Amino acid sequence: MLVGRITEAHRSHYTVFVSGEEVLATVRGLFHETGDFPKVGDYVTLELLADKKAVIERVEPRRSVIKRRGAEDDEVQIIAANVDLIIIVMGLDGDFNLSRLERYLLLAKQSEIASIVVLNKKDLVEDVEVVCTEVAAVAGAVPVYAVSATTGDNLTVISEHIPPGTTAVLLGSSGAGKSTITNWLLQENRQVVRTIRKNDSKGRHTTTSRQLFTLPNGGYLIDTPGMRELGVLDQSDSNEEAVFKKVTDLAMRCRFSDCDHDKSAGCAIVAAVASGELSLREWHNYQKLLRERVFVEQRDATAALRHADEHAERVAKRNEALRRRRLNSGG
Numbered sequence: 058m059l060v061g062r063i064t065e066a067h068r069s070h071y072t073v074f075v076s077g078e079e080v081l082a083t084v085r086g087l088f089h090e091t092g093d094f095p096k097v098g099d100y101v102t103l104e105l106l107a108d109k110k111a112v113i114e115r116v117e118p119r120r121s122v123i124k125r126r127g128a129e130d131d132e133v134q135i136i137a138a139n140v141d142l143i144i145i146v147m148g149l150d151g152d153f154n155l156s157r158l159e160r161y162l163l164l165a166k167q168s169e170i171a172s173i174v175v176l177n178k179k180d181l182v183e184d185v186e187v188v189c190t191e192v193a194a195v196a197g198a199v200p201v202y203a204v205s206a207t208t209g210d211n212l213t214v215i216s217e218h219i220p221p222g223t224t225a226v227l228l229g230s231s232g233a234g235k236s237t238i239t240n241w242l243l244q245e246n247r248q249v250v251r252t253i254r255k256n257d258s259k260g261r262h263t264t265t266s267r268q269l270f271t272l273p274n275g276g277y278l279i280d281t282p283g284m285r286e287l288g289v290l291d292q293s294d295s296n297e298e299a300v301f302k303k304v305t306d307l308a309m310r311c312r313f314s315d316c317d318h319d320k321s322a323g324c325a326i327v328a329a330v331a332s333g334e335l336s337l338r339e340w341h342n343y344q345k346l347l348r349e350r351v352f353v354e355q356r357d358a359t360a361a362l363r364h365a366d367e368h369a370e371r372v373a374k375r376n377e378a379l380r381r382r383r384l385n386s387g388g
């Protein structure tokens with residue numbers, strides 16, 4: 058009997074890393090009785106057969122598990138087992154969402170697994186410091202790093218968090234750059250990466266199953282599909298819209314148009330919170346959403362200005378070229 062580690066879990070078979078190679082495995086009948094099937098990251102005792110095939114006898118006790126409630130059936134599912142670090146990946150593009158980040162942080166806390174926040178696509182942002190400070194306020198003691206997976210900027214900091222023998226998992230929305238980070242850490246293009254939708258920065262759900270990789274330094278990394286597979290997020294994203302609308306509608310009933318919604322007399326929001334029509338939680342969510350939107354708007358405005366500058370420069374160059382040509386042909 059040998060002990061191996063589950064690298065991929067499919068409907069009826071598993072890929073297991075054992076004695077330096079990957080084998081295809083099925084499970085003993087007993088698993089079908091208990092329903093507790095092996096999960097990615099599990100250590101399993103198995104019997105090797107011919108042709109790189111194997112049968113899994115049992116799952117070794119799990120050191121840790123990341124659990125999540127399924128979207129439709131409300132059933133608890135295990136995302137990964139024996140994880141030492143949750144790497145929460147969020148893009149500094151339209152993916153940026155502090156409420157969602159809070160939910161990931163909560164997931165890590167509930168799993169009792171250490172986490173770090175990786176703000177990816179640093180190359181798209183001018184004022185990274187400002188964003189990091191804002192995120193750090195939400196993340197508390199959890200370290201926050203801004204990186205760029207396409208330029209490699211600051212990525213070594215992630216590898217330092219995955220010492221030999223430890224296991225990290227990448228969590229985050231589709232398009233955040235988890236697979237791009239995976240490829241960089243593997244120093245090899247193993248995972249498929251696909252461009253996001255231009256209009257809303259949403260990914261295309263490129264990665265479709267969880268997979269465990271061995272890193273060059275002997276650490277382990279699990280790449281996961283963007284959150285749609287796990288449900289929850291799309292639903293709460295639309296809740297955010299509802300909260301935003303509720304508050305902006307209320308604010309129109311404030312007596313003064315420049316109401317600070319704090320101590321002002323005749324404030325419809327203060328009244329709504331007092332009457333319970335608006336919960337404090339909704340109000341705080343709204344404030345967070347507002348900060349996010351201001352951040353995204355400012356960033357877009359900066360980008361627009363830069364484009365305008367570049368455009369002006371191109372026009373000036375072209376005019377200069379035209380003028381020269383005219384001078385030349387005239388002279």
Ligand SMILES: Nc1nc2c(ncn2[C@@H]2O[C@H](COP(=O)(O)OP(=O)(O)OP(=O)(O)O)[C@@H](O)[C@H]2O)c(=O)[nH]1
Nearest residue numbers: 178206231232233234235236237252262263264283
């Ligand atoms: N500008 C920029 N683009 C990036 C960066 N990292 C990733 N991308 C791009 O973002 C897109 C999505 O990257 P993926 O790595 O496929 O994202 P993912 O998180 O694995 O997405 P799913 O597999 O769908 O969950 C690709 O076009 C990447 O090239 C970055 O640091 N900067």
Ligand SMILES: [Mg+2]
Nearest residue numbers: 235236263264
């Ligand atoms: Mg991916």
Ligand SMILES: [Zn+2]
Nearest residue numbers: 311316318324
């Ligand atoms: Zn008000």
